[in-house]
Amino acid sequence: MQRIIYIVQKEFKQIFRNKMMKPLLFVMPFVQLGVLSYTADFTVKNIRIYIQDQDNSPLSAKLTNKIEASDNFILESVGFNYENGFREIEKNKIDVILSIPEHFSRDFSSNRNTSLFITADAINSTKAGISINYLQNIIHDFQTEQAASKGIIELKPGVNIIKRDWYNPDLNYKFFMVPGILVLLVTMLALYLSGMNIVREKEIGTIEQLNVTPIMKYQFIIGKLLPFLIIGLVEFTIGLLIAKFWFHVPILGSIGLLYVFTFVYLILVLGIGMFISTITNTQQQALFLAWFFSVIFILMSGLFTPIESMPEWAQKLTFLNPIKYYVEVIRLVMLKGSSFSSIKVNFAVITLSAILINMLAIRNYKKTA
Amino acid sequence: MDDKVITAKDLTKTFGKFTAVDHITFDVKQGEIFGFLGANGAGKTTAIKMLTGILSSTSGEAKVAGYDINTQRNKLKKNIGYMSQKFSLYEDLTLKENINFYGGIYGLSKKQIVTKTGEMIERLDLQHIENTMISEIPLGWKQKIAFSVAILHHPKIVFLDEPTSGVDPITRRQFWNLIYEAAEDGITVFVTTHYMDEAEYCDRISMMVEGRIEAMGSLKELLERYDAKDMDEVFLKLAR
């Protein structure tokens, strides 16, 4: 026990002695949390539209006005010519073109079928899909209004769809992103710090000295792990406070449960780092490995893109992704107020992997060459 | 327990086909300064690694401080000190913090650490740099500090692997004074070096050539046996 305390003390001193470390550990993550949580919004705003109006009628002007009045669109210009709009798309100045055909007004008022034409810059497929969707909704509403005002069709919905958004009725994407980004930051920090730790002692040669001391392997690993566990929990706490008081993210479930899970999760991530540290010889190698895994873990966590949209093999791979489990748990507990019974599978997976990886790390750390 | 701190019998280490240490047999007595000489690559460091329990032996057996090097490593490690040619103090900790850390690792109590630290700082006259970062202390000093830290827990034996490589002759002389002091305190010293002139500081010397111990004895015995005027000549005759 005493030996563990000495290692912990030493690690803390080394971390905080480096004057870069304090801001890196306690300022940068939270600036990122504060800033980046605003980015992840799939509601597409400010779609730049060019309307090619070949009809030039009061009706087409009404439609144009309706689009201009919507929150999602910025009407860049209206013209007769399609080419003008196309050139603007090429130059990245316009996102969509809406073409209103000749005789639009005439056909519409005489109950004949007519069609509008949308051209979208589809390089960003999500944005294109959502833009078209918005535009279709506007057009749909428009014709219902017009038809109704002229008594052409009856105003019956067919199916009246009532939409309810549970757990986050305002669809505030920050409720979703803040906990997620917090998870990412805590994970990266824990992984990088632990991943480079033992290998650093290898590189500067002090490990050799430690190997001839009577310290036991498990004491060494625990002593190395504890400081980062503490730092991780402190980071998590600060992040949680920011989530609660700055972003007003609701915390419906038990905070104790959140901490217990975070505790186990951190042991897992630190164990992965330690494991990386024991199988590499230089900090550079450790760093690349840690980076490699963190990019995969992050992008496949279901945080930025839904796991459901991945192909089946990739969905299976996510079962190996600790961030996925943690993101799920944080959301369930914070936003849905789930209790332990809802997260018991995640808990079991994370606990077992934490035990396994740490055992591997201890086994792999060779006091003997 | 008799007065032998190390007994090695046919100790061997092979890496694949390469035999780094080839059936070496020797004893080291309590309180002795035992010089382990040889050219670079003669197998000195491999032998030390086996004796300190960080490398398993391929065959043969050895006991250090009364403990088997392969089966009683942890007890063994409590009773030895070690200082390597690679520098072993933490550059980003102060002198005192380093002492404190290693003292703790060896299981000294807080009180013991405080007294030992005080003694050591006084003996080496380091009051002015006790709170200085190791990275800012000159190399010669660092080596002396590393040695003192290695014997902080008063081990039965201390292994020094090329402790004086890269330091100037005056510092080397001072360093050897520290070794004598330790030996007078009853700490057995096992030192490797490739400076043949350092042999004259040792009570007994073994000469290693290509993994084998080719000669062993006191300086005087060796010089007589090989009819040489200094160790360099002994070495040249052996290497031939």
Next chain:
Amino acid sequence: MKSFRAFVIKEFKHIFRDVRTLVILFGMPVVLVILFGFAITTEINNAKIAVLDLAHDNYSHKLLDKISSSGYFNIADDLKSYSEIEKSFSKGDIKLAVVIGENFGKKLINDKDAEIQIITDASDPNTANIVSGYLTAIIQNFTFETGALKPPLVTVKSQMLYNPENKSVFMFVPGVMTIILMLVSAMMTSITIAKEKELGTMEILLVSPLKPWVIIVGKIVPYLFLSIVNSITILLLGLFVFQIPMNGSHILLFSEVLLFIISSLTLGLLISTITDTQQSAMLISMLGLMLPTILLSGFIFPISSMPVILQYISNILPAKWFIIIIKSIMLKGTGFDTIMFETSIIVIITLILGIMTIKKFKIRLE
């Protein structure tokens, strides 16, 4: 010049001797691009949903068939009562619940006013929006098919320019490539120099007769080479595995890639001048750059939807401009004139980074 060559050769040897790092350096980008090219899309398929059918008539069954055969949804839970909805959600695996109102068929055909409730799990608002949009469209089509409503007079047809099948891979492959190039280049340079400092070998180099700039450039050149190899691999993967069209000039694309790599390397250098240990260099180049690059470059989330301040901030990221450039050249086939603006911004950012690096470096030397 001779000493420069010798130095570069030495650096190359350093890198190539370490087989593990080499495998990581060349293998990693390939694995990442393939993995993400396939895995990262925002199109949702087989989203799990729960159904509460209060009608149980012909029409409700037909609608449910239509929903489950659409490919977008997978009916995972057949509920018996309202109270089960919450349970189904708190297990966390369904994205939405559909409640079909009583007498659905009768109301639909006779009154043209049937009722359906869509309850989404809005704890993930983006997914909630997308899936409820899909479902709404399916239900609307259904009402036209049953003849309950006449289809609208005005139909809307759409064309997806540059990406006719609207595949998200077109967006994500350039994005992943940008991230890999940026992070690998910045990370590698900052770490190698920090390593020399940490192990104390930097000082030995600095007292050698080599001029400081020779040392710095000499350290960068191997990584420049590695990054070029990496970007060629990634581009080839994009072209042949993901069939991203290459409509523009190869030379132009290559020069832009080179510019971007140089810009990232310079950033790495700047990081290395302000750090002393590999650990802090790593924290800056990985923890500090990873998320901002992913989130602010427009690679996943559209920049135009972000708060105005963040849109300004995103302007200082070369990655943002580089993604625009790659897409323009490869997918739109535009020439240099249309991307001149973006290119000159990267040049300016690189110059600023370069000047800052030189200043910092000089201060350190004095």
